[in-house]
Amino acid sequence: MKQTVLVVGLGLIGGSIALALQKSPNVRVIGFDANSDTLQSAKVLGVVQDVTKNPEEIAKKVDVIVFATPVNATLEWMESLKSWGLPSTTIVTDTGSTKSLIMEKAYELRQQGITFIGGHPMAGSHKSGVLAAKPYLFENAYYMLTPLEGENEETINNLQDLLQYTSAKLMRVTATEHDHMTSVVSHFPHIVAASLVHQLHAEGTDNPITKLLAAGGFRDLTRIASSNPILWRDITMQNRQQIAEQLADWQAEMKRVQDLLTVGEAAQIEDYFAKAKMVRDELPISSQGAMYMTYDLYVDVPDYPGSIAEITAFLAEERISITNIRIVETREDVFGILVVSFQNADDRERAAACIQKRSPYEIYIS
Numbered sequence: 001m002k003q004t005v006l007v008v009g010l011g012l013i014g015g016s017i018a019l020a021l022q023k024s025p026n027v028r029v030i031g032f033d034a035n036s037d038t039l040q041s042a043k044v045l046g047v048v049q050d051v052t053k054n055p056e057e058i059a060k061k062v063d064v065i066v067f068a069t070p071v072n073a074t075l076e077w078m079e080s081l082k083s084w085g086l087p088s089t090t091i092v093t094d095t096g097s098t099k100s101l102i103m104e105k106a107y108e109l110r111q112q113g114i115t116f117i118g119g120h121p122m123a124g125s126h127k128s129g130v131l132a133a134k135p136y137l138f139e140n141a142y143y144m145l146t147p148l149e150g151e152n153e154e155t156i157n158n159l160q161d162l163l164q165y166t167s168a169k170l171m172r173v174t175a176t177e178h179d180h181m182t183s184v185v186s187h188f189p190h191i192v193a194a195s196l197v198h199q200l201h202a203e204g205t206d207n208p209i210t211k212l213l214a215a216g217g218f219r220d221l222t223r224i225a226s227s228n229p230i231l232w233r234d235i236t237m238q239n240r241q242q243i244a245e246q247l248a249d250w251q252a253e254m255k256r257v258q259d260l261l262t263v264g265e266a267a268q269i270e271d272y273f274a275k276a277k278m279v280r281d282e283l284p285i286s287s288q289g290a291m292y293m294t295y296d297l298y299v300d301v302p303d304y305p306g307s308i309a310e311i312t313a314f315l316a317e318e319r320i321s322i323t324n325i326r327i328v329e330t331r332e333d334v335f336g337i338l339v340v341s342f343q344n345a346d347d348r349e350r351a352a353a354c355i356q357k358r359s360p361y362e363i364y365i366s
């Protein structure tokens with residue numbers, strides 16, 4: 001059966017959902033974005049099959065509506081939905097990083113006969129906007145759904161059937177569980193990243209050279225501080241209670257570290273890092289985000305035109321598929337590291353052997 005999906009908000013996440021859903025021959029995606037340039041780009045780039053300038057008008061004719069707007073804007077859209085006269089068969093969902101306030105609003109919608117099932121894919125990036133959208137962004141990532149208690153199972157299954165085109169791992173949680181867990185693994189870490197950048201900035205006037213020395217460690221820890229501030233303003237506003245609890249725990253943890261520093265006992269300090277390493281090494285995470293596994297191979301390529309093409313040609317000749325390729329600039333003025341990602345450990349091993357055999361470049365696995 002053909003389904004029409006309206007995606008409101010065509011940035012990184014809305015654009016990626018729209019592209020993923022288009023993998024289904026039975027889905028037609030129509031998009032809307034408050035920014036007219038984004039709307040035009042989405043159409044030209046084929047991120048959506050069609051666009052609308054009036055979502056309210058088209059909403060009655062679609063099967064599913066996905067809000068992929070910053071979470072405060074999503075609440076506003078949900079409020080306006082109340083007067084749209086949607087048929088009871090329409091499924092409304094979202095992609096927002098917070099869930100409690102959104103599901104409270106969903107409860108109000110239920111009183112009006114509107115079905116809203118909250119959603120949140122746990123994959124993303126510090127990049128925003130339609131140009132960053134990718135059809136495979138959610139592959140293997142967890143995608144949380146937060147249906148209201150007593151939601152019709154068939155309706156949830158229908159939404160799940162549609163979302164399977166994202167290739168994400170769907171899971172159900174309550175809004176409260178969601179907001180607690182995301183405060184731990186996403187929202188509070190974001191505040192820490194921003195605070196480290198503020199700390200570096202404060203250093204600037206006295207020691208302007210310090211920032212030139214910020215290398216891989218600082219970069220990895222603070223990448224997410226380059227995210228869209230409006231997105232994170234809204235997330236922080238909506239989940240500030242949970243985030244404040246994490247901050248209190250963190251302050252207690254920092255007090256523990258302060259005590260370690262005061263005592264200055266080497267064994268205790270080593271133990272602190274050793275325990276963190278053990279826990280971190282056992283986490284099912286890699287470079288793409290929480291709970292998402294990629295198989296990366298690092299290749300120390302020289303900085304001359306064609307060196308990347310040379311590597312990809314070797315891999316193509318041995319029919320080894322790559323899932324991603326990027327350059328990580330770790331040092332200024334010196335060549336970057338080429339990072340090639342594979343679908344599985346076996347492909348990565350074959351690639352490592354192939355590059356070692358056919359090139360003089362050093363390789364290593366993170």
Ligand SMILES: NC(=O)c1ccc[n+]([C@@H]2O[C@H](COP(=O)([O-])OP(=O)(O)OC[C@H]3O[C@@H](n4cnc5c(N)ncnc54)[C@H](O)[C@@H]3O)[C@@H](O)[C@H]2O)c1
Nearest residue numbers: 009011012013034035068069071073096097124125128129
């Ligand atoms: N960025 C991430 O890593 C990530 C991951 C998972 C979920 N999310 C959530 O997904 C949602 C979208 O995030 P994103 O990263 O795609 O942001 P984005 O900034 O890339 O895109 C947001 C889009 O929404 C549009 N927009 C803003 N206000 C609007 C409104 N009132 N009506 C219509 N369009 C509007 C913007 O023009 C923009 O195109 C947010 O709720 C966010 O919390 C983000």
Ligand SMILES: O=C(O)C(=O)C[C@]1(C(=O)O)C=C[C@@H](O)C=C1
Nearest residue numbers: 097122123124125126186224289
């Ligand atoms: O990878 C990133 O840059 C992200 O910030 C993605 C990330 C996160 O892991 O915190 C950000 C917000 C989300 O709601 C889900 C995923």
